[in-house]
Amino acid sequence: MRLSHCHNFHDFRTLARKRLPGPIFNYIDGGADDEVTLRRNSEAFNQCDLVPRVLTGVKDIDLRVEVMGQTLELPIYCSPTALQRLFHHQGERAVAASAAKFGTMFGVSSLGTVSMEEIAKQYDTPQIYQFYFHKDRGLNRAMMERAKASKIEVMMLTVDSITGGNRERDLRTGFSIPFKLNLSGLWQFATKPMWGINYLTHEKFSLPQLDEHVDMGGGASSIGDYFTNMLDPSMNWDDVAEMVKFWDGQFCLKGIMSVEDALKAVDIGCTGIVISNHGGRQLDGSRSSFDHLAEIVEAVGDKIDVMFDSGVQRGTHVLKALSLGAKAVGVGRLYLYALAAAGQGGVERALQLMKAEIERDMRLMGCSSVAELSKHNLRFR
Template sequence: MRLSDCHSFHDFRRMAQARLPGPIFDYIDGAADDEVTYRRNTAAFETCQLVPNVLRGVGEIDMSVTVMGQKLAMPVYCSPTALQRLFHHEGERAVAAAAGKHGTMFGVSSLGTVSLEEARRISSGPQVYQFYFHKDRGLNRAMMERAKQAGIEVMMLTVDSITGGNRERDKRTGFSIPFRLTLAGMMQFAVKPAWAINYLTHESFKLPQLDGHVDMGGGALSISRYFTEMLDPCLSWDDVAAMVREWGGQFCLKGVMSVDDAKRAVEIGCTGIVLSNHGGRQLDGSCSAFDQLAEIVDAVGDRIDVIMDGGVQRGTHVLKALSLGAKAVGLGRYYLFPLAAAGQPGVERALDLMRSEIERDMRLMGCASIDQLTRSNLRYA
């Protein structure tokens, strides 16, 4: 399968599956427990139907948005995700470059494989730092100060991961950093030698944001152990309020799903919230972000920028979220599969397709700009 044959999320997923060893593909593709929430994330969009208007004289399409003070040329951004250089040796470099070319925001994770500083040099577009709250308060302060020095525009604290989700696909293959594979996992690497050659002929794998803080070279510190042993399960609203004051700029909570929590985020001075269930990778059986969007926008949308992610595979999904009041929509697996399949050209093609879909669908809806998308355009099945 060639990149030019990819026309949708599902095409990129198939291409990535053909290239990646099973344990790595499953790490991207998998979710918690029975993966019910993972499936619900996309299915939720199907409960909502678009009602187009015609003969509106739609000429030029303006799909730009402003979210948390950042001007984006399109209403989607590349959500920060971990371990990207495992999927393709370019990793976050490819994502930063592709996002920069498309004039949109991207993020680097605490578990990113390229440094904040290098990503900042690659793209002049808005950059998010996705941050986990560690038991070591000194580490938290040091990482925030580093982000300031790197010129990060938005601090994004993930609040739904005080412990790791039960990702059974990873348990079956022994996926960990460094690898501590089961026999079944090793066999899956053996049948994809091209990935191994690529991995071994580029610079060694590392987690630059955690350099000097975490020893990833001794023993098998799995992702689940990182979450279980290093992150603070006692994270409270008071802790976050202190971080918001210390950061002193655009501060976003990722993983908010209830109206009460959205209101608390406003009270402590956050400028944005991301409605997210971590791609279905944490609490299985939870509702989707799209399910919660209207209620939360109604409660706090006039006081804080409401964003959502999870299950977005089409331009029509984006338009539905924007019609309900989301200021922007985060993409995760949507760009990770093309990254794994083809590096920077893959991410660029995926963003090209999304931009084309949004533009075409806005024309078909009779909307020339994002602010013309309203709930009057929606019906529920």
């Protein structure tokens, strides 16, 4: 299978599976426990139908949206995801360059493999910095100061990961950073030699946002240990309110799944929230993001920018979320499979296909701009 044969999310996933060692593919692909929420995230869209209008005189399609103080040329953005240079040696550079080409936001993760400074300097795209809340309050402040110095536009605090989800696929293969693979995992690496050659012949793997704070190389720590030992499960609203005040700019909380929490985010001065269950990777059995979107938008949509992610695979999924009031829609696995399949060329193709899908679907809906989408063009079964 070639990149030119990839026409949708599932095609990129298939090609990524061919290119990646099994443990790394399953790290991207998997969710928590029985993966019920992972599956439900995409299935939820199928319970909602679009109601198109005809003869509306659609000529030009305007996909621009305003969110978190940024103007985006597309209503989708590249959500921050960890460890991207494990999936392809270009990593975040490929994704940032692609986001810049399509005029949309790109998120750098605390567990990113390229520094926020390099991304901010090299790529002209609105940038999100996603970070976690650490027990070391000085470290939290230092990370925000570093982001300020890099001219990061949007701060995104992930609030649904005070401990890591139970990702049993990773336990079965022994996937971790540093690698601690079992025999099955090692065999799957051996069957994908090109991945190994690329990994060894390019720059050394690192986590530049955390290198000064976490030893990922000597076996003393791992990603799992990072979540267990360094993140602060006692984080509360007062802690976050202090951070919002210190940042004094666009600040959003990622991982909001209740109306009560959305209202609290408004109260402490956040400018945005992301309705997200972390792609089904944290609390299995939690509600799908899409199922909860309308309720939260109704409560706070006029007070704060509501963004949305988890389970998005199609342009119609994006239109359904926008119709319910999401200001913009985050994609993660969509571009990660494409990155693993073919680096920057893969990510650009994935974004181009998604843009074309959304434009075509807007025409078929009889809508010229995102602003014309509303809950009136949806019906739930």
